[in-house]
Structure formats: structure tokens, C-alpha cells
Amino acid sequence: MSVEEIPQGADVNVIPKNEKKARELIKKLNLKQIKGISRVTFKQKGNLIYAIDAPDVYRSAAGTYVVFGEAKVDDMNKRIAEAQAQQAQQEALQKAAADAATADKSPEDITADLEKATLEENKEEEADDEEGEVDASGLDEKDIDIIIEQTQVSRAKAVKALRKHDGDMVNAIMDLS
Incomplete structure (x- = not known):
């Protein structure tokens, strides 16, 4: 058969x-x-x-x-990233429920929330800037890949660290760690 x-x-x-x-x-x-x-x-x-x-x-x-x-x-x-995303989603749901329960806020609380939101937007904009095309001319692709693997950072951060340390992988990894 x-x-x-x-x-x-x-x-x-x-x-x-x-x-x-x-x-x-x-x-x-x-x-x-x-x-x-x-x-x-x-x-x-x-x-x-x-x-x-x-x-x-x-x-x-x-x-x-x-x-x-x-x-x-x-x-x-991948499993850790999925678990962290799920945990962040649960925390956001809990925060939304808590915010709905306390609808009346003082002016100080509203100001603090607006400042916090502005800081988060700035962080997202910085992250978006780092995710764009990166000029890696003059750097070895293997060095960039090793730094990304060892430090778990974006390609843009790895290239920036390598440029900062004149191509020295050890110092770049130590700077990002």
C-alpha cells in the first residue's frame, strides 16, 4: 500500500x-x-x-x-515576541477599562496624559526614521549582520554604531548592549 x-x-x-x-x-x-x-x-x-x-x-x-x-x-x-505583543495588548485593554472607569480627570492628569502621548509619538517617529534605507557603504555586510544577531537591534542602529566606532565591531556591540 x-x-x-x-x-x-x-x-x-x-x-x-x-x-x-x-x-x-x-x-x-x-x-x-x-x-x-x-x-x-x-x-x-x-x-x-x-x-x-x-x-x-x-x-x-x-x-x-x-x-x-x-x-x-x-x-x-518569535515565541517571545508573540508573548510580549499579547501581554502588551492585554495591558492596553486593562488600561482602557481603567480609563473608562475614571472619566472625570483633573487638569493635571489631563496635562500629564498629553505629555505622555507626545513622548510616545516622538519615540515612534524616531523608530520610523531608523527603519528607512540605510547607507552601509564602506562597511562589511557580515559585520552588520553579526551586530544585528548579537544585539537584536535594527539594521539602522547597527550601521550607526559601526560608523560611530569606525568599523570596530567589539566596541559597536558593547555600545548597543
Whole structure:
């Protein structure tokens, strides 16, 4: 029976030929299967995680593990950004509810709110200025990429820091950290 002949929605586990051979060899090596493991993760530099859901895990007497399953890339930076965005949205909803509850404000409170709003608009304008096209002539693209990766800043900030420190990556990274 080929993969095309399997009805859609059927609960069938198709094991590739090479994986089947590996499993047979593991049985010959007297590896013990460990039950009850629902997820195995491998962390790589840069918060990149490879996750295997519902794996088959085998352990040798020496403590070596063999893991079978489909590995999927799980980017923690993306997850953290999504969680922060969701938290900010919840805080905004709570603030809106609190503002609606206290509709009558004193003149001092209104002035403070206007100043705060003006500061936030200025920050957004500065962020917009930084996101535009950046002249990176005279700088190495690899250096810019390394600074962006290490400090998690925008390309514009990385180029600005490199120019400030005359192309010295170490000082630019220290300045942005």
C-alpha cells in the first residue's frame, strides 16, 4: 500500500525504510525503549530549538539516547515576541477599562496624559526614521549582520554604531548592549 492509497484522515503511521532498518538494529543493540516522553527538544545557538513531538526514545546501558521522530524548528525569539505583543495588548485593554472607569480627570492628569502621548509619538517617529534605507557603504555586510544577531537591534542602529566606532565591531556591540 503506497502513501497515495491511504484515505485522508486515517490514523496510520508510515515508517520510512531507513528508519525501519535503524529500529531493527537498535533492537539488536539491546537498547531499552523509554515510555512516557511527550517531547524532546534540542537547543542551538541563537534560541533556535528543534522539537520532536511524540518521539520514540531509546537508552543504552551507558546513558546514550537515540530519538526517533519528526523534528520541527521552533524559534524562541518569535515565541517571545508573540508573548510580549499579547501581554502588551492585554495591558492596553486593562488600561482602557481603567480609563473608562475614571472619566472625570483633573487638569493635571489631563496635562500629564498629553505629555505622555507626545513622548510616545516622538519615540515612534524616531523608530520610523531608523527603519528607512540605510547607507552601509564602506562597511562589511557580515559585520552588520553579526551586530544585528548579537544585539537584536535594527539594521539602522547597527550601521550607526559601526560608523560611530569606525568599523570596530567589539566596541559597536558593547555600545548597543
